[in-house]
Amino acid sequence: MTSLVARQIGIPGRLQPADLDVQAGELVALVGPNGGGKTSLLRVLARIENASGVVAIDGEDLDLAPLSRRRRLLSFLPASRDVIWPIAPRDVIALGLDGPNPARVDELIGLLELGSLADRPVNRLSTGERARVLLARALVGNPKILLLDEPLSNLDPYWVLRILSILEIAAHSGQSVLVALHDLGQLPRFGRALLIADGQVQMDEAPASLMASERFEQVFRIQATQGGWEVRRQADPQSSP
Amino acid sequence: MRLLLIFLLLVAAVGHLLLPFGPLREAQAVDPELADLILIQLRLPRTLLALGYGATLGISGAALQAMFANPLASPDISGASSGAALGAVIGGYWLGLTQPLLLAACGAAGALGILTLLIALAGRRADTTTLLLAGLALALAAGAATSLALALAPSPFAFYDAYDWLMGNFADRSLAQAAAALVPASVASILLLRRAHALDLTALGEDVAASLGIKPRRLGLEVIALSAIAVGACVSVAGAIGFVGLVAPVFGRSISRGHPGSAMVPAALIGAILLAAADLVVRSVPLDRPIPVGVVTALFGTPLFVWLVVTMRRRVTA
Helix, strand or coil, X not given: CEEEEEEEEEECCCEEEEEEEEECCCEEEEECCCCCCHHHHHHHHCCCCCCEEEEEECCEEHHHCCHHHHHHHEEEECCXXXXXXXXXXXXXXXXXXXXXXXXHHHHHHHHCCCCCCCCCCHHHCCHHHHHHHHHHHHHHCCCXXXXXXXXXXXXXXXXXXXXXXXXXXXXXXXXXXXXXXXXXXXXXXXXXXEEEECCEEEEEECHHHHHHCHHHHHHHCEEEECCEEEECCCCCCCCCC | CHHHHHHHHHHHHHHHHHCCHHHHHHHXXXXXXXXXXXXXXXXXXXXXXXHHHHHHHHHHHHHHHHHHCCCCCCCCCCCHHHHHHHHHHHHHHHCCCCCHHHHHHHHHHHHHHHHHHHHHHHCCCCCHHHHHHHHHHHHHHHXXXXXXXXXXXXXXXXHHHHHHHHCCCCCCCCHHHHHHHHHHHHHXXXXXXXXXXXXXXXXXXXXXXXXXXXXXXXXXXXXXXXXXXXXXXXXXXXXXXXXHHHHHHHHHHHHCCCCXXXXXXXXXXXXXXXXXHHHHHHHHCXXXXXXXXXXXXXXXXXXXXXXXXXXXXXXXXC
8 A cells, every 4th residue: 555655846946846655564675875865855855944745644644734733644753863952751752642541651761671761851862872862762652653753873783673573563564664774784675775976866676786886886986795785896997897 | 740830830830829928918017908909900910921931931932842843943042032022013113002812913913924934044954053043043133123122112111111021021011911922822722732742743843744744834824823923922911021932842852752842741830830930029129120031041941952952963973
């Protein structure tokens, strides 16, 4: 079932108009070099700026959805982990809900192992701890679409793996999850990958075939080696064939 | 905690109205109608102004801090109060306006002008340094312009006359004047309070708020306009009073568990208590000349401000 339908979405000068369909339950990775347009795409999908095009979730036009409805349709996690005010993580998570639901908040506190931090001011936590709190806020309302900008950065290896499995479970339960990420090592765990560079979606395929492609190496300016990646050597006409 | 605040507010209100009790008792002994007159005509406007202005400063201070995402934003530090004073001085001494409501409009226009300039200079989410410097520059410029407007005013008594009012004074205001300040301030404050949840959500960043359907730009403009109306109207009647709008939201947030928008209600209660208490101090100090209430809030507010800056610096360096 198609969950997210985007038509002709774009931001002048940063993201060329594009169409995108995402099925319910899909786990989609957005990869690409810095400044290529991953964040712009997520922001357009979340209707954060006055962008062109139409985004519909389960047939509902996002621009027309009232405030209370939006929370059920999507949540957006920005790459920034900044919270200025000394709000307790428990309350930060609750901001993702329409009304009070302490049981659900406790569920997320348990899921992201925030128990010992739940009542400390969020702006005093470490970046990685704050990342978990903010992700919990994005997850708590159980929206149909999760738009997550680099949810895996600033995390230790345990938490990278834990959050990947949390996202897999979310997708399994029918949520569509779009994740911008830089760690190519995690790409195979996604069902679908978009390569975004120069303000447009360059490729849209399964991660394995994406990573095996020439275009992928070209865009990232890296190349595969045994068990890893290295900086791609410039094509040099002088070198032997 | 909220109950304690409401209790303190009642104590402040009743205390402000009835203290000092001596003159009331004497008047009562001579002529009960005289006592009523003192209570209704002299003391009630003063009490209402002190409580209402304090609440206004608490609400608009909390709203501005939420919008600028900065605990040092406030009506005085942003220059809004100075702008309102300038507007009211021009209205009163140059345009010859005497209608309290028209003067309130001048005050609101002055505050709005300065806040618009501040946004243009520093941006909506300015870092602390930019915000403080831009606000300071605007406040100083507005202060200088106010002095100039008074010095060159057609009335030779303008300067002397304005001294009593500019630094904050609740004495000898009529009920009509109190209404001119408090009716616009209450309407604007209620509209600000309706934006509490939206302002709470901006704590997660403007992008998250926008993804939830809030228009941060529009919200920012609304907060600016409503704060300007609320503060401008109060300044035009009772002068520019510092520090309450800065300090009340800080304590308000400790009651709202850090939520910047929900801090408006406790900040209003705290602001009202603080200003009523400050005015009680003014009335109780046995001096030949009454001191402006703004002097009292500044004397008590400065140490709190320094403490705030020091704790902020510690948090940044920690």
